[in-house]
Amino acid sequence: MTTATPPPDAPPRPTWRDEHVTGFGMSVGGPGRVFRPTGVEQIADAFADVRAQGGTLALRGAGCSYGDASTNRGGHVLDLTGMNRIRSFDPQSGVAVCEPGVTVRDLWRTSIGYGYWPRVVSGTMQVTMGGAAAMNIHGKNNYRLGSFGEGVRSFELMTPKGELVRCSREQNSDLFHAAIGGFGMLGCFTSLEIETKRVHSGRMRVWGIVARDLDHNFEILEDLHDKADYLVSWVDLHAKGAGLGRGLMHRADQMQPGEDPDGLRFFDASLQDVPMTLFGVVPKGWLWPGMWCAVAFGQVGLVNALKFHAGYREERSSPYLQSHGAFHFLLDYVPRWQWMTKPGGLIQFQPFLPKAEAPRVLRKLIELCQQRGHVPYLGVLKKHKPDPFLMTHALDGYSMAMDICVSKRSSRRDSLWRLCRQMADLVLDAGGRFYYAKDAVLTESSFPRVHGDAAVSAFRDLKQAWDPDGFFQTDLSRRMGV
Amino acid sequence: MSGCSGTCVVVGASSGIGLAVARRLAQSGRKVAMLARRAGELDAQASLVNEALGRELARPYPHDVAAADDAEALFARIEDEWGEVDELHFVAGLMPEVAPDEFDLDKDRLQIEVNFLGAVAWCNAAARRFQSRGRGCIVGVTSVAQDRGRVGRPVYNASKAGMDTYLEALRNRLWRRGVQVTTVRPGFVETPMTSGLQLKGAIAADRAAELILKARDGGKAIAYVPAKWRLIMLVIRSIPSFLFRRLSI
Numbered sequence: 001m002t003t004a005t006p007p008p009d010a011p012p013r014p015t016w017r018d019e020h021v022t023g024f025g026m027s028v029g030g031p032g033r034v035f036r037p038t039g040v041e042q043i044a045d046a047f048a049d050v051r052a053q054g055g056t057l058a059l060r061g062a063g064c065s066y067g068d069a070s071t072n073r074g075g076h077v078l079d080l081t082g083m084n085r086i087r088s089f090d091p092q093s094g095v096a097v098c099e100p101g102v103t104v105r106d107l108w109r110t111s112i113g114y115g116y117w118p119r120v121v122s123g124t125m126q127v128t129m130g131g132a133a134a135m136n137i138h139g140k141n142n143y144r145l146g147s148f149g150e151g152v153r154s155f156e157l158m159t160p161k162g163e164l165v166r167c168s169r170e171q172n173s174d175l176f177h178a179a180i181g182g183f184g185m186l187g188c189f190t191s192l193e194i195e196t197k198r199v200h201s202g203r204m205r206v207w208g209i210v211a212r213d214l215d216h217n218f219e220i221l222e223d224l225h226d227k228a229d230y231l232v233s234w235v236d237l238h239a240k241g242a243g244l245g246r247g248l249m250h251r252a253d254q255m256q257p258g259e260d261p262d263g264l265r266f267f268d269a270s271l272q273d274v275p276m277t278l279f280g281v282v283p284k285g286w287l288w289p290g291m292w293c294a295v296a297f298g299q300v301g302l303v304n305a306l307k308f309h310a311g312y313r314e315e316r317s318s319p320y321l322q323s324h325g326a327f328h329f330l331l332d333y334v335p336r337w338q339w340m341t342k343p344g345g346l347i348q349f350q351p352f353l354p355k356a357e358a359p360r361v362l363r364k365l366i367e368l369c370q371q372r373g374h375v376p377y378l379g380v381l382k383k384h385k386p387d388p389f390l391m392t393h394a395l396d397g398y399s400m401a402m403d404i405c406v407s408k409r410s411s412r413r414d415s416l417w418r419l420c421r422q423m424a425d426l427v428l429d430a431g432g433r434f435y436y437a438k439d440a441v442l443t444e445s446s447f448p449r450v451h452g453d454a455a456v457s458a459f460r461d462l463k464q465a466w467d468p469d470g471f472f473q474t475d476l477s478r479r480m481g482v
Numbered sequence: 483m484s485g486c487s488g489t490c491v492v493v494g495a496s497s498g499i500g501l502a503v504a505r506r507l508a509q510s511g512r513k514v515a516m517l518a519r520r521a522g523e524l525d526a527q528a529s530l531v532n533e534a535l536g537r538e539l540a541r542p543y544p545h546d547v548a549a550a551d552d553a554e555a556l557f558a559r560i561e562d563e564w565g566e567v568d569e570l571h572f573v574a575g576l577m578p579e580v581a582p583d584e585f586d587l588d589k590d591r592l593q594i595e596v597n598f599l600g601a602v603a604w605c606n607a608a609a610r611r612f613q614s615r616g617r618g619c620i621v622g623v624t625s626v627a628q629d630r631g632r633v634g635r636p637v638y639n640a641s642k643a644g645m646d647t648y649l650e651a652l653r654n655r656l657w658r659r660g661v662q663v664t665t666v667r668p669g670f671v672e673t674p675m676t677s678g679l680q681l682k683g684a685i686a687a688d689r690a691a692e693l694i695l696k697a698r699d700g701g702k703a704i705a706y707v708p709a710k711w712r713l714i715m716l717v718i719r720s721i722p723s724f725l726f727r728r729l730s731i
């Protein structure tokens with residue numbers, strides 16, 4: 001008697017697991033059937049499997065989008081974190097060829113040893129290359145080097161039929177400019193060719209600059225933007241009156257050749273990692289309960305005020321030297337910090353406003369939050385410039401990321417959503433934009449107002465051409481009526 | 483202090499501990515001849531050092547340590563091109579994956595050629611010159627793995643033990659000529675060579691380099707890096723053979 005066994009080299013069938021899939025903010029999401037491929041063939045198999053079932057598929061990286069960009073309630077979710085190999089890194093040019101699940105951390109750990117740092121990094125190093133390209137993320141240098149997509153030379157995209165399409169600025173240029181920032185609606189990145197930039201030290205020179213109020217923040221950004229390599233301002237959104245919009249700006253400049261000989265040893269990747277202990281002994285993974293108490297007992301305003309005043313001390317001791325990793329990855333300083341917003345989670349509301357309108361509208365938004373009792377526990381102000389991608393969120397102006405706790409009480413949650421939609425109207429009336437890695441509240445009617453009718457129509461045409469059956473869907477895409 | 487101020491030679495300088503040592507030497511203002519097999523990597527690393535420091539303190543010399551016969555000529559060429567060498571760091575090492583039941587002479591030979599014969603070739607070339615000049619410093623990086631023969635990598639253990647014993651002999655020969663020989667036995671260090679292993683408590687390569695140069699400055703004969711490995715290996719060495727063979731360490 002013989003037993004039928006599959007040939008040993010046959011790829012295993014995709015195994016879908018029922019999981020609860022949420023965004024980074026833990027406030028939106030739901031059940032999904034998840035599969036984690038480890039190779040390109042498995043992605044094709046997964047596509048065929050879902051198509052055969054007549055289902056829809058969301059593409060997901062590390063799940064760092066705050067809202068519902070990588071969730072698909074009741075549908076399938078392809079989690080690409082298992083495809084995390086850097087296929088090549090050229091030490092002469094600094095160009096890396098990455099699988100989509102390679103994280104920002106994987107990339108800089110490879111590149112820094114050769115004197116390269118990713119052109120654009122997010123506030124956390126957990127983000128994947130595929131996710132970063134699909135959301136076209138930006139960093140603290142958006143006003144100088146543009147968005148993540150501007151450092152992507154080319155990529156391969158798998159269409160719903162399982163075909164691989166190569167895209168670059170020269171080849172399938174329309175798809176190239178739409179898939180970057182196209183929030184996973186046109187295909188799955190299977191390989192990305194990504195540029196990094198030369199750095200001449202493992203450290204940067206960093207300044208802390210106290211901003212007395214919102215206008216002072218804008219003044220500093222305008223004064224320094226043509227000198228500084230990175231600019232980002234933490235804003236105390238609890239402050240009222242004369243101090244409204246006060247904060248602490250951080251400026252960082254890269255070193256010139258020969259400027260920081262002692263920084264040579266910081267090209268060792270181990271010296272770039274964010275320390276995982278406080279005072280060398282307390283694991284930072286234990287800190288979030290303390291932060292949770294600050295939120296639960298309504299002391300976030302006090303924490304913000306203390307942080308603001310501590311900024312004067314930092315300003316006096318500036319400039320100082322800091323490794324690239326320590327400067328960039330503030331969100332990784334306290335692991336699982338978002339748990340402090342449990343059980344409701346958080347949303348981030350990040351309007352992008354044209355330069356002329358930003359001071360007026362942002363002031364209005366902060367006042368509205370304060371009046372309604374939904375004061376963001378964190379505000380981050382950045383400067384931006386436009387980029388050439390179809391679904392871009394960037395513009396010549398500023399953005400303010402506002403992290404707001406979500407209550408489990410439905411009345412509080414509803415009032416927060418109402419507030420955000422009212423704020424979104426103010427932003428859109430002023431010619432502003434939104435960023436889908438963060439958004440959780442916009443509605444279908446906002447979609448053409450964010451991007452303009454022409455861009456939305458072009459994007460829908462591409463979606464119709466490459467994915468006519470609406471195979472790629474997320475909770476975000478359904479919310480926006482893509 | 484080692485008292486050395488001439489050109490340094492670092493063998494195995496394209497990655498890991500060797501690269502970290504080369505960077506720290508250059509950072510302290512020393513001229514460093516960087517040697518490694520992979521020319522592209524080596525060029526990139528030497529350029530990075532020179533760019534970061536704003537002057538030429540590193541030069542790449544592509545060299546395959548397994549070609550031991552070439553060592554003497556290359557040593558002479560480095561001195562011709564870049565002045566007298568008075569410090570050698572031999573950090574090159576090979577640790578291939580070996581299955582528990584594998585006995586592959588090709589793999590074994592290569593480890594002996596790189597880890598042992600290569601070390602002998604470069605240290606001989608240095609020793610001959612340093613003894614006649616009456617000064618100089620040789621630092622050889624072996625491993626805590628040389629302290630016991632273990633199931634996992636018999637020839638790696640043996641080649642490092644061979645190198646370690648050779649360095650001891652060299653130290654005994656040369657101390658009367660004013661030449662320092664320091665043996666470094668690193669424990670767990672994060673390097674490309676160990677990237678496939680799950681090493682708990684591994685230190686950064688740069689930290690290992692810092693401790694190696696401290697041992698050099700302190701004129702140490704044998705340095706465990708970090709120092710706690712002296713105690714750990716004391717315990718491991720004292721385990722009787724009938725017991726050791728039953729353990730999975």
